[in-house]
Amino acid sequence: MKRLIAAIAVCGLVASAFVGCGGAQTSTTTQSSSTATSSKVEVTPEPTPTPIPYNPNPLTGLENDGSYPEGQRITAIMVNNIKECRPQRGLSDADVLYEIKVEGGITRFMALYSDYNTMPTVGPIRSARDQFFRLVLPFQPLYVHIGESVVQKQYIADYDYSEWNYDSINNMFWRDQNRLSQGYATEHTAYTDGEHIAATIASEGTDMERDYGTSTLFNFVPYYEPAYVPADGESAGVEIIHSSGYKTKMDYDASSNQYLMSQNSSAGYTATKDENNGEQLAFDNVLVLFTDIHTYPGHEQKDLQCAVYGDGGVGYYYNAGRYEKIRWTKGTDLDVLRIMKDDGTETPVQLNCGKTYVAVVDIDEAINFDLPDQQAASDAE
Secondary structure (H helix, E strand, C coil), X not given: CCCCCCCCCCCCCCCCCCCCCCCCCCCECCCCECCCCCCCCCCCCCCCCCCCXXXXXXXXXXXXXXXXXXXXXXXXXXXXXXXXXXXXXXXXXXXXXXXEECHHHCEEEEEEECCHHHCCCEECECCECHHHHHHHHHHCCEEEECCECHHHHHHHHHCCCCCCECCCCHHHXXXXXXXXXXXXXXXXXEEECHHHHHHHHHHHCCCCECCCCCCCCCCECCCCCCCXXXXXXXXXXXXXXXXXXXXXXXXXXXXXXXXXXEEEECCEEEECECCCCCCECEECEEEEEEECEEECCCCCCCCCEEECCCCCEEEEEEECCXXXXXXXXXXXXXXXXXXXXXXXXXXXXXXXXXXXXXXXXEHHHHHXXXXXXXXXXXXXX
């Protein structure tokens, strides 16, 4: 089995301080003597700086301006990305978007929202997979999906995480009759929105209270500090190969200081747009994380994919037209994802505030990764 082993080195700095002392002189003459006198000087201590209040949005790191309720669970929604189901709805409103390969080389999305109350129509909703669930489990989101793989079913049982599945809560979703009439397959037609989720929360008595405090999904630069500058160089964008049939491209747009998302199609690359508003998906941060992705033993018939997170690995961070190679660790299912500098010191890399796209990519595809210096394949080994 392929494994990525992150090298860890611990460095310490030792500083020494030296203090010099001087003495006073007493001068005398044959006719008179003088005695040195000193007066006590009152020194007013400098006031202790008042700590700057830090109240971040848990998904973006931006200051909470009251636009989302504090102490409320975030919401995660599984969204279909099979080519026939495009364009999807509601993805431009997501604060974080994950894309990971599932069976048959296709990819799927998991969209995260700070406040379910303001969610627009989102979908098509699709089934849950453990490679997504394990990434956000430490934040205990409301997890919305229709069905799940047999492996994910076991994870839900192990963590007592039964919410929310279409199999048991049918009134939270609806089928788009227009799409059905156009010949779309049934699994490409299920949607939900904030109104339906809120009604289901009320009827089911779902616990939506979570005190994240100052904890955030990623280690963000505090919003009152200068932005972090990725160290390795400039980059006009990145092409991410998930499989031979599923590729995602992020083009840096200097005018908006964001990355505009496109996906491969029969016409090459097509802008990934939100059917709700016609907007192309745009992100402030792009994370590409390489790891071993393989078929679960015993699940070859359905090709259920296992993403290995416990070993950590290499990756790349993109922001404001620049990039930096990073290391990442996850540990157990209940550990948060950590992003660090690739120098063996475990120094955290702070993401800049804003929306984030996260691609978890099979290490076998590193050779096809489009990096400006063309070193992605050798770096990832």
